[in-house]
Amino acid sequence: MNNIRNFCIIAHIDHGKSTLADRFLEVTGTVEKRKMRAQYLDQLELERERGITIKMAPVRMSYLLNHKSYILNLIDTPGHSDFSYEVSRGLAAVEGAILLVDATQGLQAQTLSNFNAARKIGLKIIGAVNKVDLEPPQLEETVRNLAALLEVPLSDIFRVSAKTGYGVERLLNAVIDRIPSPLEEPSDVFKALVFNSLYDDHKGVVSFVRVFSGKIASGNEIFLMASNTRSKLKEVGYFAPELKKGEMLNEGEIGYLATGIKDPDTLKIGDTIASDQVKPLPGYKEPKPVLFVSFYPEDNNEYENLKQALRRLRLNDPALTFEPDSNELLGRGFKCGFLGRLHFEITAERLEREFNLKTINSFPSVTYEVVEKNKTSIITSPEDFPNKPDAIKEPVAEVEILAPSKYLSAILGLKEKFRFQDIKTEIVGSLNVIKVIMPLADLMLDFDDNIKTLSAGFASFSYELKEMQPADVVKLEIIVAGQRVPGLSRIVPKKDIIREGRVMTEKLKKILPRQQISQTVQAIAGGQIIAREDIPALRKDVAGYLYGGDRTRKMKLWQKQKRGKKKMAAMTKIVIPPKAYLELLKKQ
Secondary structure (H helix, E strand, O other), X not given: OOOEEEEEEEEOOOOOHHHHHHHXXXXXOOOOHHHOOOOOOOOOHHHHHHOOOOOOEEEEEEEEEOOEEEEEXXXXXXXXXXXXXXXXXXXXXXXXXEEEEEOOOOXXXXXXHHHXXXXXXXXXXXXXXXXXXXXXXXXXXXXXXXXXXXXXXXXXXXXXXXXXXXXXXXXXXXXXXXOOOOOOOOOOOOEEEEEEEEEEOOOEEEEEEEEEEOOEEOOOEEEEOOOOEEEEOOEEEEEOOOEEEEOEEXXXXXXXXXXXXXXXXXXXXXXXXXXXXXXXXXOOOXXXXXXXXXXXXXXXXXXXXXHHHHHHHHHOOOOOEEEEEEEOOOEEEEEEEEOOHHHHHHHHHHHHHHHOOOEEEOXXXXXXXXEEOXXXXXXXXXXXXXXXXXXXXXXXXXXXXXXXXXXXXXXXXXXXXXOOEEEEEEEEOOEEEEEEEEEHHHHOOOHHHHHHHHOOXXXXXXXXXXXXXXXXXXXXXXXXXXXXXXXXXXXXEHHHHHHHHHHHHHHHHHHOOOOOOOEEEEEEEOOEEEEEEEEOOOOOXXXXXXXXXXXXXXXXXXXXXXXXXXXXXXXXXXXXXXXXXXXXXXXX
């Protein structure tokens, strides 16, 4: 195993991880030049459109150095905080990491978060500063800050340009020289950790594994320890970066196992796959969802298809949770848990693109602890929130914001809007570190957009959940054309209830399409109407073709139109377009 190196690239979002991975693929000849494209490892269409990595991407590269052949297993990881669980799983499968920093941006919140995660599990970390071809004035300062963070000499920080390829080969050589090869296990019993998986119609559940001991080949029997299930392997192989069939997977290698299992719930991320019953590997800490949204199929007959789609998505997104839910207007659906707003948006888009499912979703909500009549309950849906509870607690987060000093006052100006508490500031190099406690519900709205806008994109943040705190919040409900719209109910601070009610009714008036009937949009809190807007009906001039003559003929047509609209109003079912929810997410 001395010729194997397992490593990953970790960085803040948009610092150039995927571009650096592209250069590694070119240097090692893993992908032919004629087939090469930007962000080659980003396989999802959404990743390429948004320019961000959503799913970790493993690849095996062969490289010759000093007349010796090496196998380099690289895992490219996401940079957004919503996908930090993806990063943690990638870190557990390798021995080292490249910590990449954008020379124009410097150290960012996710840089520190990823560094701490890698250091905690004892990985060898190599520091590299990217985009040096731009020759930014703060380049030397970024190098010094990264060296101080890693506690290494300045000469140990690599200067690279993933765009031009400058310094990339030297960095790859350092991976071989500095990152240790996998430790040899004394046991010959096959044992592997599942760090990702996907579903294939022909191969069944395909698990992405890191082999810690023994070896395995196609046709061998495996044992899934978490589900106590045995299966015969259909195929083994590695990532090239597409799935490439091989003869065998050996100790220390990263590859895939086509299990042939057809039930997606049988395999768990973090499970140990072995040749027999053995002591399982440590696995992963289960992620806790912080944002909850209910999904309902537009066509009620698609319920089973939605269920199957969510099960398959959960195979390679274990942070996604779901349970059956039902609504008197929208029918049967699922209440889903997410790690953040972007995680929710990506999942909603994947359901539509990958599974051709059109869904209606509720307004996102966090978890509340509610006391009513001496009974304590956990509420994740605004629909279940009582109108007059005795006491309420909401989750809060400790948020750490990194920003250049000149943006400090602008960021602190968000104090009232996002309910900052316990504000602390300190200076690290040229950056201000602002630590605040704030409600998770506010953080899950467009806090990220506000921070980026006020700092011209230079500020970033990370957060950690804390214990629940007492909250002064109420339920806001929306009624459209006399029908309560369950998906638009939400929990808001009591002091903001009037403003939020007006904002929602005004936005809905602009967003909702006009119908053949007039629509009244009302916001209700505590049984009282606090805001109202009217959407006029589309009207056809039914008497336009009549010229002159007795007016009674026109009156008959108008009365007939009026009766038709009244009948239509009684039969109309109000449907809120999915895009309306994303628009309403934005905090005023």
